[in-house]
Amino acid sequence: MMEMIIGPWFWYAIALVLVVFEGMRPSGLFAAMAITAGILGGLITAYPELTWQQQLGIYAGITMVLSFIITRVVAAIRKNDDDTPESKTMIGQDFYLASPIQNSFGEIELDGVFWSLKGPDMKKGTYVRVVGVDGQMLAVMPIPAPSAKTQEDTTTEEAH
Numbered sequence: 001m002m003e004m005i006i007g008p009w010f011w012y013a014i015a016l017v018l019v020v021f022e023g024m025r026p027s028g029l030f031a032a033m034a035i036t037a038g039i040l041g042g043l044i045t046a047y048p049e050l051t052w053q054q055q056l057g058i059y060a061g062i063t064m065v066l067s068f069i070i071t072r073v074v075a076a077i078r079k080n081d082d083d084t085p086e087s088k089t090m091i092g093q094d095f096y097l098a099s100p101i102q103n104s105f106g107e108i109e110l111d112g113v114f115w116s117l118k119g120p121d122m123k124k125g126t127y128v129r130v131v132g133v134d135g136q137m138l139a140v141m142p143i144p145a146p147s148a149k150t151q152e153d154t155t156t157e158e159a160h
Contacts, residue, residue, distance in 0.1 A: 006055055007044060011038070011055075014037040015037035028073065029070075035066055091132065092129065096128075100123050101119055101120070104121065116138070118137055127143055127145040129141055
């Protein structure tokens, strides 16, 4: 019976495809799989007698270890990226909602930065204060507007 041979070129091609997947959806998992495929390609170059069963076993073992490590590193980096100094300075900021908060979520653009909002459902034009930050999501609560005029009133007056 003829034994199936998987050469190093196969694993290098798999590594390349997985790198593309990692670029499209960064999580660390495809990176771990791509690194393992590259390592396996090198191993097969050095040890061409490895059967396909041995190759798959090696691939599975190394991938499990690397994916465990890399996904945790990526998660830690993302957590640190979310806690930017800019987001911390948003606490206590007041603004009018440019769009409503529905189902406890909304969004707004402040100084060219898009922020996700969470809070009770509120209408467009409600005056709110940022009371907390979770990554790129601002927790907001309604507060009394600084004057009797609403944002819509001041916008209407400016147009005349």
